[in-house]
Amino acid sequence: MVSEQMNLVLAVNAHFIELAEVSIASFAVHNKISKVYIGLTKDCRREYLKIIACRYDFEIFFFELGDGLNAANDLDESIRAYFYCIEIIAFICSMQIDCDQENYLYIDADTLCVGRIKDLIDLRLTENEPVAVTSHGRPMVDRQLMLGLETPFHYFNAGVIYFNARYLKGEISGINIYEEYNDSKVQFRFREQCLFNKILKGKVKFVPNTYNFMSWMRERSSKNKWNKIENNLMAYCLDDIRSNVKIVHFSGGALPSRLNEEYQDVYDKYWLYVRKNLKELNYSLCRMKEFEKFAQENKDSC
Numbered sequence: 163m164v165s166e167q168m169n170l171v172l173a174v175n176a177h178f179i180e181l182a183e184v185s186i187a188s189f190a191v192h193n194k195i196s197k198v199y200i201g202l203t204k205d206c207r208r209e210y211l212k213i214i215a216c217r218y219d220f221e222i223f224f225f226e227l228g229d230g231l232n233a234a235n236d237l238d239e240s241i242r243a244y245f246y247c248i249e250i251i252a253f254i255c256s257m258q259i260d261c262d263q264e265n266y267l268y269i270d271a272d273t274l275c276v277g278r279i280k281d282l283i284d285l286r287l288t289e290n291e292p293v294a295v296t297s298h299g300r301p302m303v304d305r306q307l308m309l310g311l312e313t314p315f316h317y318f319n320a321g322v323i324y325f326n327a328r329y330l331k332g333e334i335s336g337i338n339i340y341e342e343y344n345d346s347k348v349q350f351r352f353r354e355q356c357l358f359n360k361i362l363k364g365k366v367k368f369v370p371n372t373y374n375f376m377s378w379m380r381e382r383s384s385k386n387k388w389n390k391i392e393n394n395l396m397a398y399c400l401d402d403i404r405s406n407v408k409i410v411h412f413s414g415g416a417l418p419s420r421l422n423e424e425y426q427d428v429y430d431k432y433w434l435y436v437r438k439n440l441k442e443l444n445y446s447l448c449r450m451k452e453f454e455k456f457a458q459e460n461k462d463s464c
């Protein structure tokens with residue numbers, strides 16, 4: 163039976179904690195969250211997350227990233243932070259924290275939820291396909307060659323991963339994963355994302371990029387070569403994706419706080435709006451507008 167509860171999973175260090183707060187709050191505004199599992203480094207603040215959990219009535223569990231948590235101890239210190247997402251997912255799988263709740267949604271901290279994602283949560287995951295992800299949305303020919311993928315479109319983005327902990331457990335076990343990485347680093351240009359792609363090759367269910375709307379897909383990037391059908395066979399879906407966005411992913415470091423105002427679109431503005439509400443906690447977080455309403459009211463300025 164498909165779970166109706168939504169459990170979020172994240173992993174961050176202090177540089178990403180504010181992003182994670184905004185992201186989690188945005189999911190809570192649009193969906194009923196049951197539980198949030200977040201891996202943190204020692205230097206991360208927790209107060210805001212506790213307040214968000216309290217206001218939106220979900221449980222939050224903190225885990226310290228590092229020793230003992232399927233730690234990526236074998237990896238070079240300089241790249242270790244990139245693997246926190248694998249650490250926390252492997253940890254959730256190994257613990258199987260909730261026996262009756264097996265499905266979890268891993269999200270990068272640089273994501274923003276702008277709609278209900280019930281259809282994703284209702285998706286049935288199986289032993290053969292224990293995860294649901296989105297394609298990178300454009301041909302990744304070299305990734306196909308290095309990782310032996312079925313087509314250049316089979317490379318997935320690891321920013322949003324819906325997974326079944328029981329079924330995924332068999333595919334992912336901390337120590338083997340990092341051995342695999344260290345043994346063939348040269349193949350893993352995008353580190354943890356490539357590693358995920360290799361481990362889960364042929365075992366993923368693809369879902370539309372409405373659940374992982376990346377920076378290059380935005381309206382303002384329509385002149386980007388990947389938006390052109392002659393360079394990217396998947397470009398024909400972009401109109402459909404843009405009109406049905408559920409999860410925005412500020413990929414490629416395109417964070418709203420770094421953009422000049424003239425480049426900010428309605429998603430950037432909504433991210434800033436959520437952050438402002440979090441900063442001014444005397445506002446009632448629960449009265450925060452859903453994206454649709456916000457967009458309607460800010461039509462002229464966006």
Ligand SMILES: [Mn+2]
Pocket residue numbers: 270271272321411412413414
């Ligand atoms: Mn990301």
